[in-house]
Amino acid sequence: MIRYFQVAGLCFSLDIPDGFFAGDGLSNYLPFECEAASGALLFSLEARRAESALSGEGKLVYDACENDFPRLTFYESAQAFRVDMAPLPELPYCASLIADKSFRSAKLSIWGSPKFSIDNAMMLLYAFASAPYAALEMHASVSVKDSKAYLFLGKSGTGKSTHSRLWRENIPGVSLLNDDNPIVRIIEGNVLCFGSPWSGKTPCYKAENYPVGAIVRIERSSVNTLKPQAPVRAYASIFSSVSAFRYIKGLSDNIHATVSRVVESVPCYVMECRPDAEAALVCYNGLTGGKL
């Protein structure tokens, strides 16, 4: 059965056998489900069960193997990329994605965890295929206040989610848009932040979007201070938070162009902070001129 989804205004399809998942394996996608698209799809993915690992083809080009992150091993052949994936570096591979060079048409063979495999393949295809549409798949936690999105960036474990939670607990009218992988996209000159079906460990899948109020890099500190970020620093901070896949030629140009435009139009800051209520108030007041 082919199902269609729309994320940040871009529509893609998943062809998956009926009864593939025992439970609600695709529940995070339901808010994004749409009618069959009339125009071109961002990408189409066909997912099937495989008996066992496929034998590989192509030349090994990159092995993304970092602690606490999924392992992605890239092979390239004349016509296609193949990406073998595992939930963590220490776990065995559970699926193999074969995609055309533009990542718009792909087949996924799954012999291990289906939920991880589908989510990971969809995120990867989305990040690659959406780059020409001024879209960035970010690693960030996003709070919404007064219909504006505030993105918190930072290295793994610096407290992005915690800072977002502190906003919700201490500032009236704050909600969470996404806790891990929102999409930032420029549409008609406006920098918008969209919810997505991917939100890390926090189930928060919202088909909503808001203009970006500010982008804030979170750094751990013993004090709570908010400082504006110089453009080049903001560029570096955002670039490092994009699922950039800089090793695929051509994509970097798109991502560079989008990140540059974001830096030019959105206020960017660094928030040195403790994980406490005051941090949320200092940050919010500094960003909005509020007096909480």
Place this chain on the structure above:
Amino acid sequence: MKRKSGFVLRQVCGEYVIVGEGLERVNFNKMISLNATAAYLWDAVESKEFSVQTLTDMLLDKYDVDEKTAAQDAAELASKWIEAGIVEE
């Protein structure tokens, strides 16, 4: 010396930076800021062998500067690039 491949000059809000891109630079996680002169020289030495003397000559050609200052600036820039790991000797 020679530029290492995979480093791209980008302009961000009117400023110049060099970013590591492409497969061979996937683990290069820093960016290097350049002024307009350094950016001009970086572009000019693309895919060719160069020395401090090459850079000095280019500076003398393009800018109104005396030879001593040009040589000093060129040497400084070359050692910065080597230290940053974006050129090979």
